[in-house]
Structures are given as structure tokens and as C-alpha cells.
Amino acid sequence: MTALYKDPQHPVADRVADLLARMTPAEKIAQMHAFWLLLSPDGEHRVREDAFTGKSDPATLQNQLRLGLGQITRPLGSHTVDARTGVQAFNRLQRFMLEETRLGIPVMAHEECLLGLMSKGATLFPSPLAMSATWNPALIEHVAALIGDEARSVGCHQGLAPVLDVSRDVRWGRTEETFGEDPYLVGVLATRYVRGLQGPRRDLFATLKHYVGHSFSEGARNHAPVHLGWRELNDTFLLPFEMAVKQANAGSVMPAYHDIDNEPSHASRHLLTEVLREQWGFDGLVVADYVGVSLLYQHHGLARDQAEAAALAFNAGLDIELPGDDCAAHLHTAVERGLISPHKIDEIVARILQHKFELGLFEHPYADENNIRLRSPAALAAAREVAQQSIVILENNGILPLAPAQQNIAVIGPTANDALAMLGGYSFPVHLILSEAHQAEQAVITPLAGLQARYGAEHVSYAQGCAILDERVYGTPVFPGDVADSSQLLQQSAVSHNTDGIAAAVALAQAADVAIVCVGDLAGLFQTGTVGEGSDTDSLNLPGVQQQLLQAVVETGKPVIVVLTGGRPYNLQGLEQRVAALLMAFTGGQEAGPALAAVLAGDAAPSGRLTVSVPKSVGAMPYYYNHKLKSAGTPVAFHFGSAYPFGYGLGYTQFDYADLQIEASEVDIDAGDIVFSFSVRNTGARAGVVVPQIYVRDQFASLVRPVKELKGFARLHLAAGEVRTLQARIPVDMLNFTGYSGQRIVEPGQFELMVGEHSADIRLRAVVNVTGRERTLGRDWRMESTVIAL
Template sequence: MTAETERVDALLAAMTPEEKAGQLGSFWFRPDEPGGDVAPMEGEMTGPQSFEAAIEHGLGHLTRVFGTVPVSVADGVADLRERQTRIQKASRFAIPAIAHEECLTGFTAYGATVYPTPLAWGAAFDPDLVEEVAAAIGRDLRAVGVDQGLAPVLDVVRDYRWGRVEESIGEDPYLVATVATAYVRGLQSTGLVATLKHFAGYSASRSARNHAPVAMGPRELADVLLPPFELAIREGGAGSVMPSYAAVDGAPPTASRTLLTSVLRDEWGFDGTVVSDYWAVPFLRRTHRIAADDDGAGALALAAGVDVELPETVGFAGLAALVRSGAVPEAVLDDAARRVLLQKARLGLLDPDWAPRADDGVDLDSPGNRSLARRLAERSVVLLSNDGTLPLAPGPGRVAVVGTTAVEPRTFLGCYSFPNHVLAKQGGDDLGIAVPTLLDALRVEHAGADVTHAQGAAITGDDRSGFAAAVALAAQADVAIVAVGDLAGLFGRGTSGEGCDAPDLTLPGVQADLVTAVLDTGTPVVLVVVSGRPYALGDLAPRCAAVVQAFFPGEEGGAAIAGVLSGRVDPSGRLPVAVPRTPSSSLPTYRAAPLDQRTDGVSSLDPAPLYPFGHGLSYTTVAYEALTLSASSMPSDGRVDVTVTVRNTGARPAAEIVQLYLTDHVAQTVRPVRELIGYRRVPLAPGDARRVTFTVHADRTSFTGLDLRRVVEPGTFTLAAGRSSEDLPVAAELEVTGRLRVLDGPRVLTTPARVDPAR
């Protein structure tokens, strides 16, 4: 027994039910102001009537002291210090609260760096850089007294229309798992607690509607949506988990003992805290209707394994009374309180000399932060097509820049950035940070050229009155850069973001018509899409000289995109989600089963994407010369080395994303046509060659079998490597031999890779 455990057990023995329950609650100072909510149904919810009532017996969490309204660092630090002092004085044990904040695209606070959104992390295929970014975010949070960050999101994209695609890392479980785990490591390296969201199933909501029910069987849940969480817990050591809002096959995760106890704790060994999503506990009564009242909802959530109710105490407000009446066993309350207190002990909150950290002079948008933001943005930009127009020639020339995205800085920022999450609902132009526009960046990048702009059309609406000016400008130019896409917001106040689901995958408003009008001038068009989801480009891309995709690249996005267009930055991003050909709402992701990836006369809908998962071009050529296996077979508990040689055959440097895919020829259940099992970013100078060796364990071939047990099944597999899920020039077959093997405990979850000079 550790000293922390002994201290917590002694506290619990001395606490009343009211004091234990106090550690499971939270409080949010929410201003009474117009402008809309920053959380779902915020205006309909009410917690304790006063802070004094909320902290009478202690408090588990303080909600978003910095992230609710614009406050300076000095004022926020002072406010947090004052609240913690009041919490300590209010109860017998003087235990401070855990202060939590959102941090999905950086610290969601006024004046803090806005990094690229998670979908851009996926596009970068660079976990090491994401870990570095997360560590920078964590340092800023810790400096001002924050203990827990509500990130990352590990939802695997299942339907591109879902508004929260921008918050997700991609459509492949392995990409999501490895990048999210890197973020967890980076954030927690600073002493902060990372929170995995949203456990589990949220991204598969019916018709891509936020909070809609999830119609999914246990096999898909186990093989597609759970693996990222498992890796982030087993290997990332994540300290907290947040259940999702949506009901999975009729069972809301907030009340699911199967998910929160059997899977999370018993199978995976998770020893951190489970915190509810905002108002998810009372939602058990109000939206799911599986409880008769808020107290009943709280009892259900507690029994399932929820430890803390966020953002304020509603369903957990009656727990002490339920314990005293015998309706809730005190041992269940003890288990949750013990986990919260242990986390506080690990954070130092139980130390006798604890005091709030008070660096009220920290720069939340430091030059170092901005440099990191630019590096990640540059690596996330994806060159989808190019007829040789890019990189743009330097020197004199006429460049027409068309589109709102070129001049509206908020179009670079995700919905959980402070400018879009909070400031947008208050009106005005203040972003709290400098966000150079794409037009600004292009004028810097092409100082010798005549760079002019016409808006053409807004992001939303059907106003075409600006088309004529845009067409006239483009007709006189040597090249037209048409920038289109999304403006993130919340609950219908944007075209992407939480509660901003799309009816189909047509570019918002009349932007597609604007692109067509400019194309009709005959001037070469470079289409730049800055968005939170992929949009159907099948009618536009074939007519464009080049197409560039950026997924909300953050405050340094303008410079990153302009650098790619000029050639100052060699494009190296790859698609974490496919780009559809048509706006149809029924397109599968790339890991679909065979019947979902072919037409063959069985359906009038062609599911083939315009650009597949993993696709992305550079300004050079890379050849895949060979793929070899260390052995042609391996036992069902063995491993094999897979080596692929890549060579830069062009005149410019490149960063090739070498991708390794697995195909199972015959299995007892329907399996994907192929699935990503490994990848590696490989820098290549002109003429340079590298050997990339992946070590593939037999566990990486496993899946959930007919009896719902995870198995490694002997048989024939194809291992293929290449540039995308559909461009795989080298491959080899592998036999897995021996008996069927059942995986009951920990398994190999990753495919390590090393890079060596080619011989």
C-alpha cells in the first residue's frame, strides 16, 4: 500500500457521506448573458443555487475558470486562487478542487495559441510532433493552475457529415490510436491529467446527427471504436475518461457498467477517474428517459462507474441522501470518492503545503507556441492534385485570390478554439490572438506579384452578387487561388463543429458555384479547401490545376498554406479521411467490407472516393522498390519483420508517409478489404533511399470472432505498402500458422518501425 493510498483511506474513514459525495461534484460560474451556449442545452440546466452551497462539503472539480468568458491571465489566476481558497475554507478537510479546461486545439482561453485541429493532427501522420504540441499546451495549462484537460477526442470517423469530424483524428482506428496516445503522453508529461473523449460510439450516431442513437453491434464497437481508447490507456496511461452522450444499441455509456467497469477497469486495468460529459448525468432522465428523476440518474451513473459529474452537480446532488436511505450502497460511493481523492493526491492537491500555481505573467501565445503551431500546420496540408501549376512561379505576375476563407481568419480555427467557442457568440472582431489571413500570407510569400482579392460569396447563404467581381478579377489573372470551406461554430452557429451536422457533403452555401464560375474563365485555378470535414469535389477537382486540402490549420494556417503553394514548404500531409466524389450521404469509410466498396451492379451508388484515405502528393517522386518479409510464415503468437525500400527519384526533398496495410483473405467474420497496421514519416533528400522495417506481431491480425472473443486466426494475409490505401505498389503474402488463438488479456497494439539507410 502506498502512502497516497493510506492517506486516502484515512480520509474516507473520517468522511461523512456528504463529504464523500462533495468530491464527486463540480461547479461552473456561468455568466447570465445573451449570445448562446458553449455546451449542449446549457440554458436548460441548473445546478446548485450558489457557490457556497456547492462547496459546503467539499468539491471535486472547478469548471472552466479561464474558458467561459474572456479573462486575462492575471485575472484568471487571481480568480482561480480565490475560488480554491474558498473551497478549502468551506469544509473540514481543506481539499482543493481539480480545475479543468478544454484544450482540444490548444488551451481554450483568451489569448492562447490556437493549434491545428485534431483532423489536421491526423493529416500530419506525425505522433512525435503532436506529442510535442500537447506538452506545450500542458505547460501553459499547468502554469496558470489548471490540473486536467478535456482532450483528446478518440472518436473514429464513421460518417463525414457529423459535425464533430473536425475534432476527430481520422477514419482509421490505428491512426487515431497512435496520434491520440501521443497527445496523452505529451499533455501528461507536464503533470496534467488528460481526458479521453467520448467513450464510446459517439461518432457513429444515426444519420450523423449529434447525440443521435448509435445502431452498432458489439463486434464493430470492439474492432473499430474501442482500440484507440485501449491504446491510450494501456500504453499512454491516460488519467481520465469521459463517456459519450449517445446511446449505443439502447444503452447510454454514462450508465453502462459494461463499458465503464467491465471493459475499462476490469479488462484494461484503468485506474483513473471517469468524468461525465457536460450534463450527461441528467440527460439520462431528460433525453434518454432511463431514469425517473435526476437523483435516479445520478444513482445509475455512479453504479456504472462515473466518478465525477460535470460541469456542475445535478444528478449527484442527492447521492448522500440516497446512501443514508440505503438506496445506494455506501461502498459504491466510497469507490468513486477513493478514485477522485487518489487523483488529487497524485496531483499534489492533498499536500499540506499545497497552494495554487500562480504564474500570472505567462505568455499563452508565445513565439515557441506559434512556431510549433506553424510546424504542425505545414505538415498537415495535403496536396490532392497538381498538373504542374504548383509550386507557383516566383516573381512578377497577377494572382487573383477569391473566397471568404482567404480573408476571414476564423475559418482557420476549430470550434473548440476560444475565438469560435466563446468570442464568436459575443460579436466583434477581437480574436485575442494574431491570425494572419491567407491573403496576408500570400502577399508576403509573393511580394513581387500583384495579389488581389474578391470575396465572391460568403461561407453560407445563397448570395451570388459577388460572383461578377470575382470572375472579372480571375479573368485578368495568371492564376486564381479560390479558397473555400467551413466556418466552425457550435450548435448550428457554424458549418462545422459540435451540433453543426451537414445534410450532405456539398460545399456550404454557393461556394461550389463560385468555384465553377471562376473555372469557366479559363484561368488556371488552384482550389484551396479549408474545412472541418471532407467535401465532395468530384465536379470541381478534375477541372482545377491543383487542389489543396487543409483541415482547420490554426492560427499559423495562412502561412502554412501559402508556403505549400509557393514551394517554400514541401507538402507532406496525407488524408486522414477520404475525399468523396459525390455528395451522397451513404459513402463508407475506407475500412469497409468488400460489398461496401464495390458496385458490380448491386447498387446504383458508387462508393469509390475521389481521393482515398492516406492520399497526398509532394513536389517530387518517390519510388517503392521492394517489400520483403523476414519469413513467409509465422505462428499465431509470432512476429515478422516487413521491410520496404523507398527512394526519392525527384529533384526536391520529400517527407514520405510510408503506409503498411493488412488484408485477411478468409475469416470467420466479414473483415475490411484492408486496414492500416503501421506507418512512418520518412524524410528523403533528392536521390536518397531508406529501408523502413515494420515489426508485425500476430496480434495485429486479430479481430472479434463469431463468439465475440478476440482471436488470431490462422490463414493467408497480404501485407502491402505504399502511398495510400489504394496506391500500394509493393506487397507480399504471409501465412499465419498453428491453432486459433484467443486473446483474453493484454495484446500487442502497435507496429513499431525503424528507418535505416538503404544498402
């Protein structure tokens, strides 16, 4: 007779109850963790061992697997394996779970999906920071759907993306992973990303990370403590998570490594249970960031050992420990000590089983090795479109667009012909460096290759000029606990100081009509690069001797176009005003070269807009446009501000804004919308893309408010001379902030509307009066505005 839990005709709740009743305590605990294995099609799986994850005893692996398993960690993303072989290996493990364990519970597989599926042969998309610069939510949703399709095709059930951290200090290495510095924009883009990745059936879980405040650490250092009160935490950092949970039904959330006001996120019942589940209604899985539970006893000092750390995390709201079983395996000891109850374990395991049933794993456990879909034409086209739309022109003295007839182009710089310089830290080729493995990525089209294809190889010459890193190796201390005294550790930067190649680059520029100099940084985790997780910086000067290279080329007197690539903005120490043009191209993925060439040549209208402000100096950090009035100091500090602020970006044409019409100057606080219209005209001779941005300032409030906050935006293409009218509708709910009660409130009063090209270029202004009595928002408040072209 077939067990009830194996019969899909029964309700999920009944199947869960039946299966849970059959499980031993050890089988339940097995569902609460993962294993990080290097899978093999022949079933001879090996435990992945390194300094980061520690070790597991391979001799006991088979016995452990017979108890079942909650998740398998990155079956394709952990080592260099072709997709077909990887799927065969995962299917072999899945078959073991179904046929050689007592209860036959299938295992979930998770992979990194931040810049595309992180496995060999998958599409290499631009960074999230580049994605956000498109200001195109529909495109981001489309890209995420393509990533989801690739992930499903290799048997992935959960993608560890997107990152919802709100950028606050661009020295932080993980800036490249964010959607920028505005919480509303981050929330809109993250919502679309989750919808695209999960699809309408939510048969693949997106994972919101890093919950929460990870990007506002001391000195912008990875894992460092975060100092935030509840109101700022809620208004700025929790908002995107709340939007993605409530509007996109996100399937998973991952807490961050740091502590906030001395409470580590992995041990915060307030954040993981009270806010996430009880207040927001989150119904998915909370999964640990890798070794995050271990840090509760290794670093934070909250627990004496693994059993206590596991009890803290699971009682707080954790469901599954990743990437292995470091602490969860000791839950039986925690139960014996009375640190966690069997009832709590049942509650967690029931939730895990529920999602395995809802994902259809019991009925469809295997991936089809004959239907793997990687690097489809649609995916490559989308990767190029994102890269193209993301490029931001910061300066242009008229040299751009660069005429196709231009002769003798010198392409110079360390990122001009480096495939890895076009990729973020969570791309598969870059991530391999951690395993001291290297893979030549032939699929990446570099700026040099893109320019040679567009202008003709005979017209384009190349010189590297200098290197950013002479050698890319792994081996730096990852954690403070890896060294005896981190405060006295004398670490030397690995950046190159070799200037031997500058003379040849200068000679090349002197012989050319124009020089395109590609500078920036290299993504790499834990100081294998100059930006990325654990690769933070203390300066916004270009790494190494790139500034010397750029200075030398500028001194030739030839027109210089600077292309800044990488994961954060940099200062050019005054050369911004001496170069002919300056572009921010981020990490553009495998189609970076053609995208750059199309924008430089004018084949595509420049449309990128910054989503992180470029500070005037490192002394301005942390800097963001939506600061408080007193952030500038009194008197205003000389180093405060941004030459290229949030929302900034030039095109090849100009736009005028006019005819601001407010539907009603007074709006009811209970159910009202602020409705208004305005027109935008392309006054130039070329077609172009305009990104109108709508900001609001609360002119008087019971608590200090920012000088302005983004509340709406649009993106539209206008022909030369074309004029369009746009209508905006902002729900009064979106004027909320966290009040003295700790809850979101809307207060009556006057609000200034601002419409402009960017956060520092406001073209239209009006004031609206919100009338009524102060209102506390409920769970289902209106989170998004609409801006449509009439």
C-alpha cells in the first residue's frame, strides 16, 4: 500500500503530517541542513573541504546521507563540470535519496544566481549594479526569467539571489551586488527580479539577501558591525525586503553575517520571526548564509559550541543551515540540553517538507539531462541589452558619438582586454579563483574585441599599459579568527605598482587620433580582486598605478575617452574635467564589448543613469543622495557631496520638462493618491531615452526626514522633437516613515513634489497638502507608484 505522503492526490498538509509522523529525530534533523559535495555520476561523491567550510568525515558520509538531506549545496557551481555531467551527478544523488533512504525524501539543490546561473557554460550577465543603471524593471524581470529557465534546466530549486542591500558606502566590496542607494528603486527592481526568477508557479525559490543592513557596516568592511536604530533600519534597509516578500511572494530569505546593535542577524528572533513571518506574512524558507550559524560561536561569542549556536539560530527563525551541517548536526545535543524543543524541530521540518511537496519534488525529482538550456540566443540578447542600457555617460565634450570613420583608435588599459574584468565576483569564472582553479572564458567579448569588430581591427591598436593585479591568487585571511591579532596584522595590498608598460601605451596614444582608456577594478572574493565580497577598499582612487597611466595618456594632448569598468565608482583626481569623455560601464558580462561599442558609436542611444552617487572624495563617505539636511555638516564640509549624483547620466540629446499639472492640491490621508502630469520634450536633433525621476520631500514631520526621496520614475524613448505627457500616481501610503511607535505612519502636512533629470537637477516643483489625521499603516499598504505615458 502506498504511503499517504507519496500520493499527490492528498492535500499537502495531510502529506506533511503523515511523513513527519514517520520520521525519526535524526531524519528530521537531516532535513535542516545541507551537504557541500563534489558530486560524481558514478555515485562516488566527495565532501568539499577548504578553509572556508571546514571538513566533514568522508567515511561517515554514506551513513549520513541515508538519513536524508534538506539541500545539496551548488552541485554544478562548486567545481568545473559541464552541465550534462553535473545533471547526471545530481540525478545520481537524487536517485540515492529516493531509493536508498528509508523514507525516500528528495533533496533540494541550490545554486548562486546573482549574475546568472553560476555554473560552467551558463550565461554571464552584467552585475546587479549595472542592471539597476538601466532603470528598466521590465528588462530586469525578463533577465531574471531567463536565469530561472537556465537554473531549472539543470535541476536547481533555489537561487541565492537577488541582493537587496541598499548601498550606503561604495568602499564596501559588495557594492557591485546591489541595485544602488535608493530603497524604493532597490525594492522595485528586486520585486521584478523575484517575479522573473520564480515564475508564476514559484517552482524555483528566489533568496532575498542579506537580511538586513549588511551594506552599512563599520568602515564599509565585510561582516563588520552595523549601528542602526529601528526607524532607519525599517525605512531604508527593510523596505526592499518587505516589498519583495509582499509583492513578489519571495520563497526564501537569507540572514546576514553581521550584528546590529550587538544582535547577530542569524540569532534575531525579532527579524527572522516577528518581522518577517508574523508582521509581513512570509511563508517561505529562511536559509543561513554560508557558515553564518557557526559564526555565532566562532566570532560573535553568543554560543559556547555548535549545539548552542544551532539552538539560537533555529529558535530565532532559521529553517536550513547552509552550506553544510556544522551546527545542525548537533541539534540532538541541543535537545538533550533543553536548548530547543522537539516541537520546534517539528515546526521547522514541516515547513521544509511542505515546500518540497509544493515544488513538486516528490513527483518530479530529476532534471532532464537532454533538455539543458544554457546561453540561448534570447539570453545572450538580453545580456547585451542590459549591458548596453546600463552604460552611463558622465562627461562628453562633444567627441561622442565617435564617428565610424574615425581612424587610428588606441585602446589602452588593464580592463580593455581582460575577460574577467567584465565579470562580477559571483560569476563562475571569477569564483573559481577561490578554488585556485582558472578557466579561460572565451565567451566574454571584451571592450577591445567589441571596438575592433565595430571600427575594424586595422583601425584599433592596443596596449595594456599596466596591470591591476600581477597575480590573482587565493590565500588571504578570510575571517578575523584566522589570525592571532587582526588589529596588528600587517597586510600588504596585492595591487600592482609596475609602471613598465606605461611608456608603450603613451607611444600608442601619440600615434592615434583618439585614445580609449579602460580602467577600473577586478571583481574577486576575499581579496582575490579589488572589489567584491571581502574585497573592500580605503580609497576611491583607481587601484594600483592606473591613475599614472591615465595621467600620462592625457598629457599626450590627444582626445581621451575614459571607460570606467568594475563594481564601484572611482575618482580620477581632477582628470574628469580634462578628458574628452567619461563613461561608467560597470561589469557588463559576456556581451560587454559589443554593448560598449554600440554606445560609443551612437548605434544605441545612451540611457544609463547612476544608482549610486559618485562621492567627491573618500572623505564624503558614507554618501547618498537621500541624506538628512545636517549630513553636510555646519558649515557644509568642503569634501561633502557628489559630482555625479544618484540618477545622473548624459545622452546624445537634451530634454525639456514642462506643464506640471496637479489633479488636486489637497489629498485625503486615508485613501488618497497624489495624481499629476507633466510633459517631456526631446529638444535635440537625435532620438534618445529619457528617465524622468520623481522625488518627494516631507516639509515638516515629527521625526527628521531626508532632503528628498525617490517615489517614481519612468523610462521612454523619444524621437527628435517628440513630446509626451506622463501621468504619475503616488499613493499616500508611500509618504510613510517609521514613527515613535515603531510602526509605519503617514502624517498630514505639506509635501514638495520634484520632477527632474536626476536627484540634483530638478526641473519642476509643486506642493501638495495631505489632509486628515495621522494614520498607522496595516500589513497591506500600497508600496508602488505608477508613471505612464499618455
